[in-house]
Amino acid sequence: MPRPSDISREQRQRDREQAKQVSLRRIARLFAPHRYSLVVVVAVIVVSSVVGLASPFLLREVIDVALPQRDVRLLVWLVVGMVVVAAVTAALGVIQTWISTSVGQRVMHRLRTDVFAHLQRLSLGFFTRTRTGEVQSRITNDIGGMQSVVTSTATSIAANLTTVIASGVAMVVLSWQLSLVTLLVLPPAVLLSRRVARLRRTITAQRQRELADLNVTIEEGLSIDGVRLSRTLGTGDALVGRFTDSSLRLTDLELRSQLAGRWVMATMSIVFAAIPALIYLGAGLPWTASGLSIGTLVAFTTLQTGVFRPLSALLDVGVNVSASLALFARIFEYQDTVIEVSDPEHPVDLPDPRGDLRLEHVTFSYPGADRTALNDVSLDVPAGTTLALVGETGSGKSTLGALVARLHDPDAGRITIDGVDLRDLRLEDLARIVGVVSQETYLLHATVRENLRYAKPTATDAEIEAATRGAQIHEMIVDLPEGYDTVVGPRGHRFSGGERQRLAIARTLLRNPRVLVLDEATSALDTATERAVQEAFDALAAGRTTLTIAHRLSTVREADRIAVLDHGRIVESGTHESLVDEAGRYAQLSGV
Known part of the structure; x- marks a missing residue:
């Protein structure tokens, strides 16, 4: 069988075209029955993000007012406020995780059962054309690979997007001049993440095909009939060699999938870490430092860290969603397979058939x-x-x-x-x-x-x-x-x-x-x-x-x-x- 690097250009093009045909609206429809639960999750996320934004402002008051003035009473209240904010956001995080995971698992359950039920209704011709291991791989591996995306993507986008917007507004309130420095990294970060997404989507499609091939080898080689055939023909070593080659190719693809774009994302992480240093530099320049207190500077850099972390998460979610389109394409391909033998629209009843x-x-x-x-x-x-x-x-x-x-x-x-x-x-x-x-x-x-x-x-x-x-x-x-x-x-x-x-x-x-x-x-x-x-x-x-x-x-x-x-x-x-x-x-x- 060909190595991943030998996969034909035509096959890669088919994978890309198939993934492009997956409508995000169709994926969103999977969540439609749970829209009220998702509204609750979004509300919890918004409240959690807004409450969490109080921490930098409390920190600014500690540094600029309570400590310099040695106001113990104010310091105690500010510290208590920080603890309360942390406790409230933690509790809201648990509620958010519980609801979102529950929704995600119900969506996964519905998707698995729908695909299985649809396959049950397909004609015998489909199963004579399709390898058994291939069908099993799509139901287990492909749907399983989508689990993290289905379970956490919607809430991750909502949580991180809310945090980015709220933190951005707070940063502008603290210093609109320093906020401009932060915005410089956004365009290249978005462009690079899209490039990584395309690369990972292609590798994901190749990996799932190879995983299906591995499942077919297991199904054929370890069934009763398969073991009997290999024993009687003496092909056990050849079968082990076939499995080993397939496993090595899968290992290579898994490694490539995990490392795809990692250097690009690592570079962006370095840039994100360097931005606070530029902020400190900007704070020392005459045209940006006017009226900037130490507390404001510390609060701003704290907010900035709070922006870059969810921003990186948003970019990573975009990459994962794009890569998962290859999985959705494989699942929807089965769901879209035409049922050749189906129930009639207006069935006739034969409660007591004679048998003519x-x-x-x-x-x-x-x-x-x-x-x-x-x-x-x-x-x-x-x-x-x-x-x-x-x-x-x-x-x-x-x-x-x-x-x-x-x-x-x-x-x-x-x-x-x-x-x-x-x-x-x-x-x-x-x-x-x-x-x-x-x-x-x-x-x-x-x-x-x-x-x-x-x-x-x-x-x-x-x-x-x-x-x-x-x-x-x-x-x-x-x-x-x-x-x-x-x-x-x-x-x-x-x-x-x-x-x-x-x-x-x-x-x-x-x-x-x-x-x-x-x-x-x-x-x-x-x-x-x-x-x-x-x-x-x-x-x-x-x-x-x-x-x-x-x-x-x-x-x-x-x-x-x-x-x-x-x-x-x-x-x-x-x-x-x-x-x-x-x-x-x-x-x-x-x-x-």
Whole structure:
């Protein structure tokens, strides 16, 4: 993989353009629900800044009046006033931090959940195009990188800006001539900070990409399947080398990110520190020192220090906000991804579906594919009947099953249940009506009981046991050390392929759908277990609509109807006996 210094000019330009497209107004909208809390925070900041400005004036009175005149009573009151000011500002600071941090964390929570919820609604095509580690990196690392900006930026700007303005006014009141000297450093400070911001924004985008690559390596290399692959192929050392190279590049980018513009900002700090010396010099010059007392000079330099500190903080906030635009751009890119399969605007209810399934001239192509996966497919599956789909690998069987479950929408034609287009049903309602058992079984890293209740959170133990008995898996579960409370392990690797398949079947049985899509559902089972599970399916299918996809033609002999797919088209249709008698494509596949 390329080093950060080798990143193409085109990629850097894309990063800059993407960050520019992030609207500050859109970022501000994240805080809109908390505007009243922010008003309170700003009010606290203003009060704290105004109260804090009393300290330099109290100090001037101490130096110019109380000490020279040895007025102990006045000195005591002035000192008490300084302590009270410090206590009040400290208390207001705690209140400000509490409210602002609470607001920031709620904004972060909302952003994380919104992105996660949006990703849940994206099509399968998005996830086949996107690396898993990349998605995880954006949700955790990118949003986590924005945390300090979201949590403290608004209040930091308000606090520091208020302090700068109030201190500036107080400085002018004390000596407008000396204030002019302070203003000399502002233009170069602003220009230099903008230059640093642009540099850090570019490096931030590169760093987040590299961090995503590192996450992908971790995801691929340390998953159960990844470890098994590296052990069997002997690629462990190569994988460690890949991780090491990525980590080194990330280290380099982190260092560059932290040091970006540091010399410039350090130079500005030196200039800010040198300004008080110029003030002392100015105080000694005849045209600026007229009527300037020692107390006024000390109070002015105190205020000046109070100006430079928040001014530096403001410039640094500007740099951080600019750099964070790269993070917001990556997050908003996901939020702006179009949802291809969504709930209808005016959904149709099917409270008691019969299960009549129809495909009417359905055509579908995967994005970027050079041929159609399904071409003008029409099928009629009456409620309570079984349709078996057979054909060679790549003929479109699983694609058709995915369309019935509305994992994709057809490019042309439509699919209906009881005469209602699937696109007119809520996705939640459709998931209740159509149940899917696929050839790839996914189990959560949780207990057996929790995996089953994932399909129906309100399921009772009796319902769970009935479902596992139907899937011929109950006896195996009760023989486990902890029975239904046994943890299945990552992706269910504690169990064999056939056991995982039967758990998935039990999960679907528990949901009790009206339409079943069985995509190679018994492919991982041995002959004896397959026969037992097929009997359970036969019992379940009574009165329900079942779409069975199978390579083993022995599992589809009893189907009410068999459709043969070839290159996305229906080439034959009928019963097992009639198709065998025709001696066509089905007969070739079955070897008779």
